[in-house]
Amino acid sequence: MEETSHALFSIGPLEVTGAVTTTWAIILVLTVLSWLATRNMKEVPGKLQNMAEMAVGKLQSYFEGTLGKELSDKYFMIFATFFIFIIVSNYSGLLPGAGHLKAFHVPTTSLSVTAGLAVIAFFTTHVIGVKEQHSFGKYLIKTLSSMTLPLFFLAVIEQFVRPFSLALRLYGNMYGEEQVTDNLYKIFPLVVPLLMQILSLLFCMIQALVFTMLLSIYVTEAAEKEEK
Numbered sequence: 001m002e003e004t005s006h007a008l009f010s011i012g013p014l015e016v017t018g019a020v021t022t023t024w025a026i027i028l029v030l031t032v033l034s035w036l037a038t039r040n041m042k043e044v045p046g047k048l049q050n051m052a053e054m055a056v057g058k059l060q061s062y063f064e065g066t067l068g069k070e071l072s073d074k075y076f077m078i079f080a081t082f083f084i085f086i087i088v089s090n091y092s093g094l095l096p097g098a099g100h101l102k103a104f105h106v107p108t109t110s111l112s113v114t115a116g117l118a119v120i121a122f123f124t125t126h127v128i129g130v131k132e133q134h135s136f137g138k139y140l141i142k143t144l145s146s147m148t149l150p151l152f153f154l155a156v157i158e159q160f161v162r163p164f165s166l167a168l169r170l171y172g173n174m175y176g177e178e179q180v181t182d183n184l185y186k187i188f189p190l191v192v193p194l195l196m197q198i199l200s201l202l203f204c205m206i207q208a209l210v211f212t213m214l215l216s217i218y219v220t221e222a223a224e225k226e227e228k
Contacts, residue, residue, distance in 0.1 A: 008103060019110035021103045026088050059083060062209075066216040071128075071223055078124060082117070083212045086170070089113075090204030093178055094197060108207070109178050114171040118163035121215050125162075129222030139222075162218060166211060173207050 007015035037052035
């Protein structure tokens, strides 16, 4: 298996790897599908519009359960984008050639990609927190009001540990699953790899659910209003 860190080419000082080209391809495919599904909305939907509406409805129900209706209505697009990108990235590993072609690597098996997602999640959490508290000062006061000095330092450390945890959990699980499946193909080229592919369908979805569920917990905590 090729290393995901192997550079295919460079754009100035930036090296472009297989994980990056696959990420670009996924973004392009999702953009085109979104455009096709929404370009001619009808009261009686066609197959693509119907599938898109069903998917959106399921995601809305899920995030209403984790975020609450108010936050879900406001920030659904952000969380849906995280979930859809992660699950499609995970499922891209089930396509032929994934991990073996230089320009085709599962994005979520690259630590740079999962770290990027975690950094975005970190800023998403605190930007929403500040917005819901109506000012940075109120958000800071709300966060610090119930803390003693030792708890303050622990809380600060926790805020920076969270994105590391999100990045490493997603990367470790997806990279480990890819390695196990690849090795099983070499040892048992028929039945066992097929079973692993079936299990991967569930595993990939769980990883997307875990990432977005943890993010929703962090956002709910940051957006929680101080009781008067």
